[in-house]
Amino acid sequence: MTPDPSPYDAVLLVSFGGPEKPEDVVPFLENVTRGRGIPRERLEEVGQHYFGFGGRSPINDQNRAFLAALREDLAGAGLDLPVYWGNRNWDPYLTDTVRQMAADGVTRAACFVTSAYSSYSSCRQYRENLFDAADAVEGAPVLDKLRLYFNHPGFVEPAVDATLAALADLPDAVREGAHLAFVTHSIPDTMNDGSGPEGRAYVEQHRSVMAEVVERVRQETGHRHPHELVFCSRSGSPQTPWLEPDVNDHLEELHAQGAPGVVMVPIGFVSDHMEVVYDLDNEAMATAEKLGLPAGRAATAGLDPRFVAAVRDLLLERAAVERGDEVVRASTGSWPACWDRCAVGCCPNPRGERPALAGVDS
Ligand SMILES: CC1=C(CCC(=O)O)c2cc3nc(cc4[nH]c(cc5[nH]c(cc1n2)c(C)c5CCC(=O)O)c(CCC(=O)O)c4C)C(CCC(=O)O)=C3C
Numbered sequence: 001m002t003p004d005p006s007p008y009d010a011v012l013l014v015s016f017g018g019p020e021k022p023e024d025v026v027p028f029l030e031n032v033t034r035g036r037g038i039p040r041e042r043l044e045e046v047g048q049h050y051f052g053f054g055g056r057s058p059i060n061d062q063n064r065a066f067l068a069a070l071r072e073d074l075a076g077a078g079l080d081l082p083v084y085w086g087n088r089n090w091d092p093y094l095t096d097t098v099r100q101m102a103a104d105g106v107t108r109a110a111c112f113v114t115s116a117y118s119s120y121s122s123c124r125q126y127r128e129n130l131f132d133a134a135d136a137v138e139g140a141p142v143l144d145k146l147r148l149y150f151n152h153p154g155f156v157e158p159a160v161d162a163t164l165a166a167l168a169d170l171p172d173a174v175r176e177g178a179h180l181a182f183v184t185h186s187i188p189d190t191m192n193d194g195s196g197p198e199g200r201a202y203v204e205q206h207r208s209v210m211a212e213v214v215e216r217v218r219q220e221t222g223h224r225h226p227h228e229l230v231f232c233s234r235s236g237s238p239q240t241p242w243l244e245p246d247v248n249d250h251l252e253e254l255h256a257q258g259a260p261g262v263v264m265v266p267i268g269f270v271s272d273h274m275e276v277v278y279d280l281d282n283e284a285m286a287t288a289e290k291l292g293l294p295a296g297r298a299a300t301a302g303l304d305p306r307f308v309a310a311v312r313d314l315l316l317e318r319a320a321v322e323r324g325d326e327v328v329r330a331s332t333g334s335w336p337a338c339w340d341r342c343a344v345g346c347c348p349n350p351r352g353e354r355p356a357l358a359g360v361d362s
Pocket residue numbers: 016017018019029032033036038042043046057058059114115116119121122185186187188233234235236268272273274275
């Protein structure tokens with residue numbers, strides 16, 4: 001039987017956006033950091049990361065490939081829904097996409113955001129972006145944000161397999177004793193304190209994914225690898241505390257402790273964003289090499305068919321909820337499946353409240 005996506009008549013992939021050529025880099029960074037008080041030196045440094053990759057972020061191409069995979073997955077399941085794509089910071093901008101959706105007669109879309117966890121930057125800011133886009137477009141469709149999916153099996157299982165594969169690639173002599181460094185984007189401590197309905201959800205959700213991956217790797221290999229949650233891509237002013245330890249400092253620490261090797265597992269990222277290909281594959285790998293510490297990096301979920309299928313699962317789950325049907329919500333690990341609509345005060349905007357979609361109050 002063909003699954004029922006009603007009341008949805010479209011899917012919208014919502015992402016960060018990135019530059020595609022050198023001339024895009026500065027305007028992109030201006031879009032990202034407007035009003036954020038990011039020091040000039042940090043911006044110049046991050047600009048260099050992009051210029052080092054020819055001025056082209058990998059993120060848009062990854063989203064194009066994900067769109068193609070998602071269209072194929074939906075069609076394969078007999079779901080005949082258009083799939084759109086809009087970004088926060090670069091073309092195609094969300095507002096333009098929502099305008100096109102309205103012109104195409106879309107009435108209600110399920111929105112999948114390329115960010116799996118709670119925090120202002122990874123959840124509420126996208127909810128504000130969705131509000132702004134819908135607000136700017138006459139006759140905009142209803143936009144429902146699909147729930148956070150850090151603990152969906154379709155996100156966690158690829159991370160388990162990627163960790164096993166990266167461990168297998170380490171030299172035989174270091175594999176068994178290798179440490180696992182789970183890596184995510186650093187955010188200000190205060191942003192973590194406000195994350196989720198009760199606070200600190202950003203770190204707790206990552207810890208729950210880490211624990212689940214460590215346990216499933218143990219079931220496969222018989223080894224419970226020592227592990228830690230570490231951070232990359234710290235920004236902001238040096239006086240503002242951000243989540244630590246930095247991945248590079250952690251590698252120094254592991255070396256000092258005599259760890260034989262390490263696998264970095266970038267559970268904070270859904271695909272190989274700039275943070276992964278620069279901060280981990282270039283910078284952190286160079287740190288490990290300098291230390292003589294054998295190191296590997298696990299793949300991100302990317303185009304894993306289980307991750308692509310998770311979007312379909314979340315879409316059909318939410319459609320059933322909206323129709324008032326019973327649903328089974330897939331999840332794995334210590335956190336239950338997340339809420340559909342965010343609580344009032346969840347992940348507050350550090351610069352003051354702005355209207356946002358997908359809340360219990362919106
Ligand atoms: C939690 C989080 C995610 C994960 C959730 C998600 O995926 O959305 C994320 C993703 C991303 N962040 C990205 C790029 C940047 N983030 C910046 C700045 C910042 N990120 C922050 C947090 C996060 N960011 C924060 C608190 C800031 C400070 C300024 C502010 O408060 O907003 C800056 C400015 C320079 C700098 O400050 O470093 C850039 C260029 C890209 C694109 C990568 C590519 O091109 O492949 C992606 C996917």
